[in-house]
Amino acid sequence: MSAATGYEHPPLEDEIDLRQYIRTLLRYWRWIVGLSIVAAVLAFAISSVLPPQYEATALVAITGPRYRMQFDARMQDVPFDPKQFTKGYAAIATGDELLTTLLEATNSGMSTGNAALSLVDLKAALDAQVIGDGNLVQLTARAGDPEEAAHLANMWAERYVTQLNMLYGQKRELSTLEAQVAQAKAAVERTDQELAQLRKEYGFGFRPSAAPDVVEPWGIVYQLQAKTRLLADYEARASKIAQLLEEARAVAQRAGGAAPAIVSGLIADMLGLGQLNTVGMPQVQISLGDLDVEASLAALVEALEAKQAATQEAIAQLQSEVTSLQAEVAARQMQLEQLLREQELNQNTYLTLANKLEETRVEVNGDIARIASRAVMPEKPSSPRRMFNTALAAVAAVIVAAFGALFAEYWRQGELRPSVVTGDASA
Incomplete structure (x- = not known):
């Protein structure tokens, strides 16, 4: 010591x-x-x-849509939970996009003598806090005039509610769904038109008109059926011609012993069957008067051979046309099945989206955010607090x-x- x-x-x-x-x-x-x-x-x-500063506070409640409709179980909404977006509420309230619109409205309504605010000044005068479980946001505005502070807080709250409803509400989804429904409806109409045209070309529900002055195109199905029937007729005719030709040759071999009545009967039978005079076939004129058996048989054989050759040529052409039509029918059948599936898909999509659109139109009236409490004009300034500042300065000076x-x-x-x-x- x-x-x-x-x-x-x-x-x-x-x-x-x-x-x-x-x-x-x-x-x-x-x-x-x-x-x-x-x-x-x-x-x-x-x-x-x-100078004194006044604070005004507005409250915004975030509750989610009031109505939940469900017309179609295939397209369900995810339940809206305000707690999921708690961290973003304050950031949205103080975002540049929202504050820029607020700044424009504030400066436009400001008197001529006052200086215009900047975005930095506006951010310094505003404060947003999430209260409770995230379904309540407190917006505080500061200004040198109490009326201006309350007006600024209320304008901020109105624009904030509009921004939240636009981001998380149903109005944007409504416009999107309307566009999707219009596209789905156009797809259904396009598919219906393609199906109608294909069915007309294919042959469903379109038969040739019975009236001679009404011209309707044949569908490929009816074309195939007509060609198939014609081919069967030509094949039967070719078989009959071959049979007649064989009989005529047999009679010609024994023409010397053949009676004119037999030859006449044979020719009469063939003419009665219509085998000699056919459209597109060589014409044969045989007189049953003074019958020359050998000459008549020779002419008959020649006519039958010419008719047989023409018939075979017609059969070959018809077979080619039938084969082509069968391939086209198969292709159109595949196209038809594809269009039917596409039509069913488009119709289901259209109905689902249309039901969802009706749900959204009901829900769009229930906004997720609304103003819970508007700011009133403060009676006392919030700063500067003279007694508090004096006591704080004294304590700080003592320390x-x-x-x-x-x-x-x-x-x-x-x-x-x-x-x-x-x-x-x-x-």
């Missing part, structure tokens, strides 16, 4: 003696009290000079002065220690 100062530094192993610090603070109490008084006076004076006193005492003790050691050594 030093006799000159009466101050002793405690060893590191010993407990700290707070009485030494208290004695130091008491020694400098005048400085501490003086500095706190000066700080309090300065804070009070500055708070009195600063700073106390640390200053302890540091000054520590510094003074450090300067006195070398002189004390020197005096003890000389003694």
Whole structure:
């Protein structure tokens, strides 16, 4: 312990003696009290000079849509939970897009004498906080005029509600669904037209008109059926011609012994069957008067051979046409089945989207966000708070002065220690 100062530094192993610090603070109490008084006076004076600021608060409730309709179980909505978007509510409220529209409205309604606000100034004057479970957002606006603060808070709340309903509501989905329903309806109409045209070309429901003055195109199915029947007729005719030709040749081999009546009967039978005079076939004229058996048989064989050749040529052409029509019918059948599947898909899509559109039209009247409480004009300014600022400045000055006193005492003790050691050594 030093006799000159009466101050002793405690060893590191010993407990700290707070009485030494208290004695130091008491020694400098005048400085501490003086500095706190000066700080309090300065804070009070500055708070009195600063212009007043007023705060107005509006509340926005986020509850989700009021109605939930479901006409079709194949297309369900995900339930809206406000808690899922809690972190984004405050960010949306202070986003540049929303604040830019608010800034334009604020500056346009401002009087001529006032300076226009900037986006930075507007952000500094606004504050958004999520309250509770995330279904309530508090919007606070600050301004130098109480009426302006309330007006700014209410305009902010209105635009914020509009923004939330546009982002999370059903109005945007309604316009999207209307466009999708229009596209689906157009697809259904297009498929119906293609099916009608294909069925007409294919032959479903379109038979040749019985009226001679009405011309309707034959479908390929009816063309195939007509060609097939014609081919069968030609094949039967070719078989009959071959049979007649064989009989005529047999009669010609024994023409010398053949009676004219037999030849006449044979020719009469063939003429009665219509095998000799056919459209597109060589014409044969045979007189049953003075019948020359050999000449008649020769003419008959020649006519039948010519008719047989023409018939075979017609059969070959018909077979080619039938084969081509069969391939075309198969292709059209595949196209028809594909269009039928596409029509069913388009109709199901259209019906599903149409039901969803009706659901959305019912739900669109229930917004997810609405103003729960509008801001009213504040009666007292929120800042500057003179008494609070004065007390805070005084407390801060006391703390700073106390640390200053302890540091000054520590510094003074450090300067006195070398002189004390020197005096003890000389003694």
